[in-house]
Amino acid sequence: MGRPSNPHPDRGGELHSCGQLVTSTNRPWVFSPGVLYLQKGILMKISEGVLMRNSCLILLMLLSLGVGTAMAGPCPPGPPASRGDGTVAGIAVPGGTQYYFTDALLAGFDCFEQLSAWFPSYIHSTNSVNPAHEVVDMAYAVEGTATFFNVVVPTSGNYTLTVRYGFASGLFPGVKDRPEGIKVNGVVITNDMHFPITGNFETFENSSIPVPLNAGKNIIQMFNIASASISRADTLTITAAGSSTCGGVPTAPGSLSALTVSGNQINLNWSSSAAPSGCTVGSYSVFRSTTSGFTPSGSNQIASGIAGTSYDDTTALCNTTYHYVVEALDSAGSSAGSTQATATTSACPVTTGVQINSGGPAVAPFIADTDFAGGGMINHANVISLSGVTNPAPMAVYQSARVGNFSYTVSGFTPGSSHAVRLHFAETFFKTTGSRTFNVSINGTAVLTNFDIVATTGTINKAVIEQFTEAASSTGNYVITFTSVINQSLLSGLEIQ
Numbered sequence: 001m002g003r004p005s006n007p008h009p010d011r012g013g014e015l016h017s018c019g020q021l022v023t024s025t026n027r028p029w030v031f032s033p034g035v036l037y038l039q040k041g042i043l044m045k046i047s048e049g050v051l052m053r054n055s056c057l058i059l060l061m062l063l064s065l066g067v068g069t070a071m072a073g074p075c076p077p078g079p080p081a082s083r084g085d086g087t088v089a090g091i092a093v094p095g096g097t098q099y100y101f102t103d104a105l106l107a108g109f110d111c112f113e114q115l116s117a118w119f120p121s122y123i124h125s126t127n128s129v130n131p132a133h134e135v136v137d138m139a140y141a142v143e144g145t146a147t148f149f150n151v152v153v154p155t156s157g158n159y160t161l162t163v164r165y166g167f168a169s170g171l172f173p174g175v176k177d178r179p180e181g182i183k184v185n186g187v188v189i190t191n192d193m194h195f196p197i198t199g200n201f202e203t204f205e206n207s208s209i210p211v212p213l214n215a216g217k218n219i220i221q222m223f224n225i226a227s228a229s230i231s232r233a234d235t236l237t238i239t240a241a242g243s244s245t246c247g248g249v250p251t252a253p254g255s256l257s258a259l260t261v262s263g264n265q266i267n268l269n270w271s272s273s274a275a276p277s278g279c280t281v282g283s284y285s286v287f288r289s290t291t292s293g294f295t296p297s298g299s300n301q302i303a304s305g306i307a308g309t310s311y312d313d314t315t316a317l318c319n320t321t322y323h324y325v326v327e328a329l330d331s332a333g334s335s336a337g338s339t340q341a342t343a344t345t346s347a348c349p350v351t352t353g354v355q356i357n358s359g360g361p362a363v364a365p366f367i368a369d370t371d372f373a374g375g376g377m378i379n380h381a382n383v384i385s386l387s388g389v390t391n392p393a394p395m396a397v398y399q400s401a402r403v404g405n406f407s408y409t410v411s412g413f414t415p416g417s418s419h420a421v422r423l424h425f426a427e428t429f430f431k432t433t434g435s436r437t438f439n440v441s442i443n444g445t446a447v448l449t450n451f452d453i454v455a456t457t458g459t460i461n462k463a464v465i466e467q468f469t470e471a472a473s474s475t476g477n478y479v480i481t482f483t484s485v486i487n488q489s490l491l492s493g494l495e496i497q
Helices: 050-062 394-399 453-457
Strands: 014-016 018-020 028-030 034-036 041-045 091-093 095-099 105-107 110-112 117-118 122-123 132-139 145-153 158-164 181-185 187-193 206-211 216-226 231-239 254-260 268-272 283-289 302-306 310-312 320-328 341-344 354-357 370-378 398-412 418-428 437-442 445-451 463-471 478-487 493-496
Touching: 034 341, 091 437, 095 145, 117 122, 145 231, 145 394, 181 206, 187 206, 187 302, 206 354, 216 231, 216 310, 254 310, 254 320, 268 320, 283 310, 283 453, 302 310, 310 320, 394 398, 418 453
Parallel strands: 254 341
Antiparallel strands: 014 018, 018 028, 028 034, 034 041, 091 095, 095 231, 105 145, 110 117, 122 132, 132 231, 145 216, 158 206, 158 231, 181 187, 181 216, 254 268, 268 310, 283 302, 283 320, 320 341, 354 493, 370 398, 398 478, 418 463, 418 493, 437 445, 437 478
């Protein structure tokens, strides 16, 4: 008949006095006095007393069994279409205008396998100020976006952007802040707007930042910077910036210097920017590129919200030349970029081999996930069969994985040296062939095309290793790229030996 499609609290299902499970998906169970029905069709009529007693027992049994995971299946066909198009006019509120996230144009959908659902998604929320009591769940979508195309203000200048939101730990235990990015009229204002945990999915708080807007219509986009994104986005409100008379951007930061510390760290220092009368420098942003003379943009911004005049870049690759630019930000906008500074990281240490637990912690002899770019993580505590695999990794390596579109750049090998690249896989979610396929390349050469783990192993929860002998690049790197074809690419572990 169906199943409770949303028992997990981070999906938005709430139990009200054991009488109703409310969700916003297309197939929720609804228990109501006298009738047991699906959202789109009545199934049966039962007496009120019997129904209320039995519905409580059934629902508690399903929740205690963890049915959301045990009965999980493939995501519905997708990606889905956004309900809103982002053009709905705002609603007047004291001091400004308010917009509902359910009216935004949602994009960048990801299939999150653990919950068998596409995200961003629409979630019921009792405490939402939206008259429909619905919010947007931005979690689990690595590249999810919510865009408003009709943000109108009377005059050009600085305004305060406020997002009403809420979330508990959910599937991200230990994550106490879920930052988001904000883009205004195509310009990234920040990659690090902070959203501290509110402690409950029905407890809402506000987070605000200043943004420069043009007179008339503006485009504002909130974009995810990781899969651990806010799971209850309720409203976006634009208000006047108060009594501030700030009417200009700061001067460009001066005397930018870059000092090499090691093979993966370059320290930056600069002198303070000066703000116009009535303005205060709020923060600095750092941009980095391997191309000299580059133009700072959201695609090469590596840090924002820096309060001081220094920054330690610890994400650099060894034996690589980097160019940096810093901008200052006040309530009127960003300054011009500083003069470019350049530094080259130290030579790469000679590497003879590496073992990485993709998407997971250290599991000896595999180290914790590192050297990746993009993608998200999954962890299924399934029992994995290691039979038929030569020199398998520990079982725990196959229980976690990096998923999505991502790459690994492993450095430090002798240029041109030949090594065995071993890719570890185990399908812990899909049970049928054709449910997950993806491509893999090593240093630009395709090594796997439309790879299907279940088709290779013949079953779920069984390890398989694909091994290739490839040469390190001219810079001593191995760049291993995973591109999704159907659903998300997956890698459990990586060895180069």
